Amino acid sequence: MRGLSFVTVPFLLVRHELRLLASLWLWAARRTDGAAAGGSAFGYSRGQGAMLFGFGFVCVIETVMMSVLLRDWPTVHHVVLVLDVYTVVFVIGLHAASVVRPHVLDPGGGTLRIRQAVHLDVRIPLERIASVRRELRTTHERVDGELDLAVGSQTSVTVRLAEPVTHVTFLGRRREVHVVxxxxxxxxxxxxxxxxxxxxxxVP
Structure with a gap:
């Protein structure tokens, strides 16, 4: 990938995993990340909770089955067990990250933060918002300058900007977007x- 070194990518991946683990701790402590005093938090995790927990349940069943199938090969069994348990933790961490990192509206700071778990955090100055409306979409085509953050394959709010904002992708690529x-x-x-x-x- 152009612009990324062999050192940068592992660093980003490790940072992502650490943020997921931190999200588990915040979830257990019933704390929210980034909701400043005077700000309002808006969750988005309800649409994916059942799906992720269903996937996690399947992973648990797979872990049990693999333990039975590999009981005569202890070394392979231990390696697969670690991977399976980590997969379950990863799935739960994804849901936890969505719960503890909601969208945040901070009128005092003049910003709207649109987030998606630990993957994305877009800060939109309120003065750059041209319009905001409720709009249910279940299909999304990739269009230059538009950012679609679907949960459960759907989006329900569309924010159009008078001036674009910079969105930084998970791997550090910078994109200018005018619709979120x-x-x-x-x-x-x-x-x-x-x-x-x-x-x-x-401004008056």
């Missing part, structure tokens, strides 16, 4: 809150 689509458990509440914040942040 995301999902929220309460899309109407998020839209109304952003509209009120824009009105309060508008």
């Amino acid at each position: 689509r995301c999902h929220a458990d309460d899309p109407g509440g998020l839209v109304r809150a952003v509209e009120r914040a824009r009105e309060g942040h508008a």
Whole structure:
């Protein structure tokens, strides 16, 4: 991948795993990351919880079955067991990261943070928002300048920008985006809150 070294990619992967583990701790402690005083948090994890826990259950069943099948090969069994257990932890960590890192509206700071677990965090200044509306989409085509953050294959809020913002991908690539689509458990509440914040942040 152009612009990425053999050192950078492992570093990004390790950082991602550490953030997932930190999310598990925050989830257990019932804490939220990034919700500043005076800000409002808007969750988006409800749409994927059942799917991820279903996948986690399948992984647990696979772990048990592989333990039975590999009981006569202890070395292979131990290696596979570690990988299977880590997969279960990874799946739970993905859900935990979505729970503890919600979208955050900070009227005092004049920003809307659109997030997706530990993979993405886009900060949008309120003055750059041209419009925000509730819009349910279940299909998304990749279009230059648009960012679709689907949860459970759907987005429910569309934010259009008067000026683009820079989105940094998981591997560090920078993209200019002028449309951001995301999902929220309460899309109407998020839209109304952003509209009120824009009105309060508008320059007389």
